[in-house]
Amino acid sequence: MKQVPSIVFRFLLTLTIAGLGWYALAASLRIQAAPSPNLPPASTPRPSSVPKPPQPASPQPIIEPQPEALRNKQRILVVGDSITQSGGQYGGYVWLLQRYLNLLYPNQPVEIISSGVSGNTSTQLNERFKQDVLDKKPDLITINIGVNDVLQSFQTPTQARPNIPTPQEYRQNLTAMVQAATSKAIPVLLLSPTIIQEDLSSQENQRISQYIAVMREVALQYRCQFIDLNIPFRHVISTYQRYGGQGQNLLTRDGIHPNIAGHQIIAYNILKGWGVPEPKIQSLKVSN
Helix, strand or coil, X not given: CCCCCHHHHHHHHHHHHHHHHHHHHHHHHXXXXXXXXXXXXXXXXXXXXXXXXXXXXXXXXCCCCCCHHHCCCCXXXXXXXXXXXXXXXXXXXXXXXXXXXXXXXXXXXXXXXEEECCCCCHHHHHHHXXXXXXXXXXXXXXEECCHHHHHHHHHCCHHHHHHCCCHHHHHHHXXXXXXXXXXXXXXXXXXXXXXXXXXXXXXXXXHHHHHHHHHHHHHHHHCCEEECCHHHHHHXXXXXXXXXXXXXXXXXXXXXXXXXXXXXXXXXXXXXXXXXXXXXXXXXXXXX
């Protein structure tokens, strides 16, 4: 056998090594290009989440302060005759005032105490004023009196009429009660009589206007708050009668004692006189 010259052998060896190098390089490139079967595909990076700004706290409910006339008035004593006495029953003005104030100012409790006595005139109320009113240490007093002063003068026989207060005696009785209260720094709200019968032109209603004028003068003299309840009663009744005629009681059960509608008018006007905004009064609803 002939021997291959060394130069030829080295040339063939060089080609063989070069070929192996290119094969290894190609294999390496294929390995890098192919995904590994054991690794999951790379996921697209997500943008980092931005923290939400803190939400403002829920606003606290606004508790409106009481009007000046009711401020620090924890016990209100309402005095009068049968209108006030019946006013403490369901739907009466005293009953309504208690529930209205509970709704309006739930965090500022007020106790309303009724001291109405059926048949009382201003003289009889004045006689029991200290025991039934002042001794209970109220923070505010409302006085509604005068209907019996007028009514009994028409019903009582002539020989007994000296016991019925005249307008001048009515003034003296009101003055005595107001002075007794204000001497103890207790504010007084004077509430005028309403009506006697729903015939607005009757002699009783003409005379009661004299007593209302006296109450107004006493309130002015002693700087008491005064609310004329006769005006809204006359306005509602006269408006109705203009369009519906007469013949039935609209605001009273018997011509004297208010029905539920009449008591609502009384309570409404007292709240308004105390400074409660009218829209708030109009939105009030009570069921029990």
